[in-house]
Every structure is written in structure tokens, then in C-alpha cells.
Amino acid sequence: MPLLSIDDLHVALGGRTVLEGIDLHLDRGEIVTLVGPNGSGKSTLLRTIIGAVAPAHGRLVGHPGLTIGYVPQRLAIDATLPMTVTRFLNLPRRHPPQAIRQALEQACVPGLGRQQVTDLSGGQFQRILLARALLEKPDLLLLDEATQGLDHRGTADFYRQIACVRRELGCAVLMVSHELHVVMRASDRVVCLNRHICCQGTPERVLASPAYQALFGPDTGDALAFYRHDHDRPDSDPSASTPTPPAAGTTRLETAP
Numbered sequence: 001m002p003l004l005s006i007d008d009l010h011v012a013l014g015g016r017t018v019l020e021g022i023d024l025h026l027d028r029g030e031i032v033t034l035v036g037p038n039g040s041g042k043s044t045l046l047r048t049i050i051g052a053v054a055p056a057h058g059r060l061v062g063h064p065g066l067t068i069g070y071v072p073q074r075l076a077i078d079a080t081l082p083m084t085v086t087r088f089l090n091l092p093r094r095h096p097p098q099a100i101r102q103a104l105e106q107a108c109v110p111g112l113g114r115q116q117v118t119d120l121s122g123g124q125f126q127r128i129l130l131a132r133a134l135l136e137k138p139d140l141l142l143l144d145e146a147t148q149g150l151d152h153r154g155t156a157d158f159y160r161q162i163a164c165v166r167r168e169l170g171c172a173v174l175m176v177s178h179e180l181h182v183v184m185r186a187s188d189r190v191v192c193l194n195r196h197i198c199c200q201g202t203p204e205r206v207l208a209s210p211a212y213q214a215l216f217g218p219d220t221g222d223a224l225a226f227y228r229h230d231h232d233r234p235d236s237d238p239s240a241s242t243p244t245p246p247a248a249g250t251t252r253l254e255t256a257p
């Protein structure tokens with residue numbers, strides 16, 4: 001049974017259809033990247049998975065006991081509010097000091113616990129958000145443009161860290177990114193979204209797909225020449241999904257019995 005199954009998901013926001021006919025299945029241990037133009041529904045899909053957005057139609061079924069860690073696209077902290085990293089990580093609920101230490105180590109920022117959150121660099125803050133998500137020991141880690149504002153080196157380091165976290169926790173990772181070159185390298189599977197799923201499969205297959213090239217241009221194919229690596233997992237289904245028409249009704253996030 002997949003870790004998370006999404007079947008025929010439709011989401012409407014402000015009276016407009018934002019996602020339609022989404023079929024997506026995630027397995028434990030795989031790193032899947034969501035790419036797509038601005039406004040294509042990537043954040044909405046993640047927010048629907050965590051339950052912050054209600055689907056208009058469709059099914060989301062999680063593996064029994066599924067725990068999700070979420071790193072949002074942005075989180076504004078009031079600059080006038082004195083708060084240490086440890087205090088921030090203890091919101092909304094307290095964790096044992098050892099768990100905080102471990103999460104900071106896993107996020108590669110050990111020793112930042114006493115630092116003021118407002119004094120952190122952008123890259124450090126992203127890692128604190130990652131530590132916060134890891135505190136929940138997630139089976140599924142959702143990252144929404146988690147490397148925004150990082151330089152190339154910081155971005156590459158961040159994705160390397162995600163690969164380590166996946167190895168250590170055995171969790172699945174679903175991440176949104178616009179840094180196609182880097183994420184393609186870091187992903188087992190790429191899902192190209194433009195309100196519906198245009199194509200999905202290994203990075204190589206998606207780069208070669210006409211639907212992807214129509215969105216991003218044909219020259220992005222060179223990206224993988226630098227980053228090609230051997231995938232240690234079997235390919236996911238590379239076939240393009242066909243959007244299905246919306247049907248009436250509502251649904252809620254379910255967990256399989």
C-alpha cells in the first residue's frame with residue numbers, strides 16, 4: 001500500500017478550479033519533486049495534503065499512522081519578538097531537549113538552539129524550519145520551495161541534507177522547487193503540474209516530455225547532462241495522466257484502516 005494515495009483530486013479556491021484530476025501515489029523512501037509554472041497549484045497541493053485546504057472532490061488516503069512534516073514556503077516571525085531557536089522549536093508543543101538536539105543535528109545546524117530566531121540568516125532559518133518538521137519524525141516530508149533565497153552552494157547543500165534525512169528516517173519527500181537543475185538531480189521522480197499533472201516520471205523522461213518542454217522550453221534538457229546519476233530505485237510510471245472532469249461532492253483526508 002502506498003504511503004499516500006491521491007485519487008482524482010479537485011481543489012477550487014476563490015471560486016476557481018486550481019487543481020483538477022490529480023492522481024498521485026507516494027511510496028516510502030522516494031524523493032518526488034513537483035515542478036510547474038507560477039500559479040500552477042504546487043503549494044495548494046501540499047496544503048491540501050496537510051489538510052489546510054479542503055478538496056472539492058477526490059480522495060487522499062494515508063497509510064495508517066502516517067505522520068507528515070511540512071516546511072512552508074515562508075514563515076514570518078515578528079522581528080520585535082525575542083525568541084530563541086529552542087523556544088521556537090517547542091511551539092506549539094514541547095519536545096524533550098534530546099529530541100531538539102537531534103533534530104538540529106539532522107538539519108545540520110547543531111548548536112543554534114540558543115540563538116535568537118531573528119538573528120538567523122535565511123539559510124539557517126530554512127534549516128530550523130526543517131528541524132521543526134523533523135521533530136515529528138515524519139513518514140512524509142513536504143518541502144515548499146525550502147531553498148528560496150539560498151545561493152547555489154546553500155541550495156545544493158540543503159538538498160544533500162534532504163537525501164541524508166531520507167536515508168536516516170526512510171521517509172518519503174515531496175518537494176516543490178523552481179531550481180530545476182538541482183532538484184532534477186536530487187529526485188527519483190518528477191511530477192510536472194499545471195493545474196493538472198502534465199507528465200511525471202524519472203527526471204530524464206520528464207525533461208524529454210513534450211508537455212514539460214511546452215512549459216519550460218526545450219533547452220532545459222541540457223540540465224541533466226551535468227547531473228545525470230544512477231537511480232537506485234525503479235522508475236515510476238512515466239506516462240502522462242489524463243485530467244478527468246470534476247464531479248460534484250466533497251471529501252476529507254482519510255487514513256486507511
Ligand SMILES: Nc1ncnc2c1ncn2[C@@H]1O[C@H](COP(=O)(O)OP(=O)(O)OP(=O)(O)O)[C@@H](O)[C@H]1O
Nearest residue numbers: 013014015018036037038039040041042043044045
Ligand atoms: N486563498 C486563495 N484564494 C484564492 N485563490 C488562491 C488562494 N491561494 C492560491 N490561490 C490561487 O491558486 C492558484 C495556485 O496557487 P499556488 O500558490 O498553489 O501556485 P504555485 O504553483 O505554488 O505558485 P508559485 O510557483 O508562484 O508559488 C493561483 O492562481 C493562486 O492565485
